[in-house]
Amino acid sequence: MICFLNGKYIIKTPTYVWIEVNGIGYEVNISLNTYSQIQHLQSGILYTHLQIKEDAHTLFGFFEEEERNLFLHLITVSGIGASTARMMLSSMKPDEIHQAIVTENELLLSKIKGIGPKSAKRLILELKEKLIKNKPIENMPLTVNNKIDSDALNALISLGIARNTAYNAIQKVLKTETNIELETLIKLSLKNI
Numbered sequence: 012m013i014c015f016l017n018g019k020y021i022i023k024t025p026t027y028v029w030i031e032v033n034g035i036g037y038e039v040n041i042s043l044n045t046y047s048q049i050q051h052l053q054s055g056i057l058y059t060h061l062q063i064k065e066d067a068h069t070l071f072g073f074f075e076e077e078e079r080n081l082f083l084h085l086i087t088v089s090g091i092g093a094s095t096a097r098m099m100l101s102s103m104k105p106d107e108i109h110q111a112i113v114t115e116n117e118l119l120l121s122k123i124k125g126i127g128p129k130s131a132k133r134l135i136l137e138l139k140e141k142l143i144k145n146k147p148i149e150n151m152p153l154t155v156n157n158k159i160d161s162d163a164l165n166a167l168i169s170l171g172i173a174r175n176t177a178y179n180a181i182q183k184v185l186k187t188e189t190n191i192e193l194e195t196l197i198k199l200s201l202k203n204i
Contacts, residue, residue, distance in 0.1 A: 013061050013070065019054040025101075028072065030057060039072035040093075042100035048074035062093055071097065078105045080145070088130075088137045095125045112138050114182045160185070163196045172204060180204045 016039065018032035025046045028039050039057055041049075049055060057072035058079040071093060073079040078100060085096035085108075099108055102123045111119045112135055120131035160181060167177035180203040184196055191199075 013059050015056055015058045016072065017054075017056045020049065020052065023050060028057070030072075037070060039070045040097060041072050042078070042097050043102075044078060044100050044104055045072060045074040069093065073100075075105070081105045081108060084138055084141060085134070088134055090130055090133060098125050099123050109142055113142050114179055115139065116182055116186065118186055159191070159193050159196060162193055163200060166193075166197050167200060167204075170201075176204055 016030050016032050016037055018030045018037075020028055021031050021036060022029040023046065025043055026040065028041055028046075028049070030037050030039055039059065041057070045057070049057075055074075057074065058076045059073070060071045060079060060083060062069045062071065071079075071082065073082065082093075082096050082100060085091050085099060086093055091099075103111070103119075108120075110116075115135050117128060117131040117135065120126055120134055121128045126134070163181050164174070164177055167180070168174055172180075177200065180200040181196065183203045184191070184199040188196070188199070
């Protein structure tokens with residue numbers, strides 16, 4: 012198994028890189044997330060996963076080990092192959108995918124190309140507990156998508172509600188409600204606590 016490559020980037024594109032290690036060139040498939048991290052670097056380390064199939068040996072590379080670990084979790088889910096997992100990591104940051112799964116945000120997951128509502132449910136069902144064990148929600152940065160989310164979160168925290176509890180309640184409301192006013196979001200979130 013090839014765990015990582017440390018070398019010079021010969022070619023960098025948003026979907027793959029050629030990395031030279033001791034005179035040998037490796038073609039490594041990457042996500043947009045990894046590309047954004049390495050695009051200005053001349054050399055570096057890529058954590059890798061080698062996928063062996065009958066017709067091909069494909070090497071996937073990741074700037075951070077956390078992204079590689081999430082990729083490995085994603086490809087264990089029925090119906091999620093390496094290409095779909097890479098598409099997911101190109102559409103969202105690893106922390107955002109992790110957060111969407113553990114907070115059961117099916118709507119956000121199903122917006123990713125190649126992930127429909129059934130796949131989103133399957134991702135949550137099969138990975139939620141595993142991801143919480145690997146990285147508990149308390150240690151996860153809680154990012155919000157817009158000002159209303161942020162204001163509602165701050166309001167609930169100021170009422171003495173724990174940040175994680177408040178965040179989860181807001182996400183439950185946002186799964187069913189779209190254009191919602193701040194006051195309504197806070198009231199509905201309080202009902203979910």
